[in-house]
Amino acid sequence: MSKDRVLMVAGNKKAYHDYFVLETFEAGIELVGTEVKAVRMGQVSIKEAFIRIDKNQAFVFGMHINPYEKGNLFNKDPLRIRRLLLHKKEIRKLAAASAEQGCTIVPLSVYLKGGLVKMEIGLVKGKKNYDKRDDIAKKDMRRETEREFKVKNL
16 A cells, blocks of 8 residues: 555544534544454444543544454454544644534544554534535535536536
């Protein structure tokens, strides 16, 4: 695998539906050997995951990595808390922003980059129901115009 090749393993579409993404960061994940193998096989879910800052370190809670089938006693708990690897400056910025009312930190995707497991995390603000309806209406309009354009060009 080359250094610049990115292979998407898991995504969190619900985060884009429920939140406005204000800023994104790339973080490494502290994993055990069998967990890395399971992630490479795509056995990871971040749909219920969230991130907290504690004692100047970032941790991801609720990230599910299925046990590696050939790992037997080396397998860890699938829902264990995992540390995220970020720069101090980024951690301080995330901690200050998450202390604000309405801002939170959620994982957006997990991917392999140059052989390493990375996570894209986002500083997000919650959407109201009317914001979600606006987004759905915009998507429908874009899809309709694309469909019309496609019909005209045939």
